[in-house]
Amino acid sequence: MNDIEGLAREVECYITPEWAVDAILDVELMTDNILDPCCGTGVLARVAMDHGYRFILSIDKYDWGYGxxxxDFLDDPYEVDEDKNRTPLTVLMNPPFSKATQFVEKAFAIGARKIICFQRFAWWESEKRTEFWRQYPPNRIYVCAARATCWRVDLTPEQINKMGNTTTAHAWFVWEKGHPPGPLVSRLSKKKGQTDG
Ligand SMILES: C[S@@+](CC[C@H](N)C(=O)[O-])C[C@H]1O[C@@H](n2cnc3c(N)ncnc32)[C@H](O)[C@@H]1O
Structure with missing residues (x-):
């Protein structure tokens, strides 16, 4: 195992497929003050820019070539912009599975108005996270109807070609202040315009 592979495995650097980001941004609006706290190679910010968003801060604990x-979003103090004229914050993210609940808690702690979080659907099933789901019920969940395969950042196109698609289901979890807790569950299609959002 080389150093990059070791680090990618350790910090769970798996890349969100562009179509899944495009599909969620077709149905969910964001404020124009966006933070991706674990940006990896920047796919979330790049697709958000394609959707017309301009003010996106992308950070990561490691340098994967973007932002x-x-x-460290969890351990470093995060400066909250106290400018009252500033648009409220949206946190758009795909955090590591093992720390995803901590990322959501931190996003709330810094005052996010809206949180849009990509994760394995198994996150929602998880028995050991029952208390988290009780405390932070999402408003909406969108299950990716096509498999949203997230490849580890160090894999080459040749390696990916040999691997085929994952059987892991993924979903977007959305929290939006001021909305009654749902959750409403919908499906996101890979085919443009065929989402039941
Ligand atoms: C599942 S990857 C997602 C990458 C990218 N956002 C995407 O959607 O393709 C998780 C990312 O979290 C980063 N990460 C892990 N722990 C972190 C922390 N404490 N603070 C900030 N970023 C962290 C990793 O370096 C990795 O880039």
Missing amino acids: DGNM
């Missing part, structure tokens, strides 16, 4: 590396 500001070396910022």
Whole structure:
């Protein structure tokens, strides 16, 4: 195992497929003050820009070639912008599975108005996270109707070609302040315009 592979495995650097980001942004609006706290190679910000969003801060604990590396969202103090004229914050993210609940808690702690979080659907099933789901019921959940395969960042196209698709189901979990807790569950299609959002 080389160093990059070791780090990618350790910090769970798996890349969100662009179609899944495109599909969620077709149905969910964001404020124009967006934070991706674990940006990896920046797919969330790039697709958000394609959707017309301009003010996106992308950080990560490691430098995967995009945004500001070396910022630990969970441990470093995060400066909240106290400018009252600023648009409320949206946190758009795909955090590591093992720390995803902590990322949501931190997003709430810094005052996010809206949180849009990509995760394995198994996150929602998890018995050991029962208390978290009780405390933070999402407003909406969108299950990816096509398998949203997230490849580890160090894999080459040749390696990916040999592997085939994953059988793991993924979903977007959305929290939005001021909305009654749902959750409403919908499906996101890979085919443009065929989402039941
Ligand atoms: C599942 S990957 C997602 C990457 C990218 N956002 C995407 O959607 O393709 C998780 C990312 O979280 C980063 N990460 C892990 N722990 C972190 C922390 N404490 N603070 C900030 N980023 C972290 C990893 O370096 C990795 O880039």
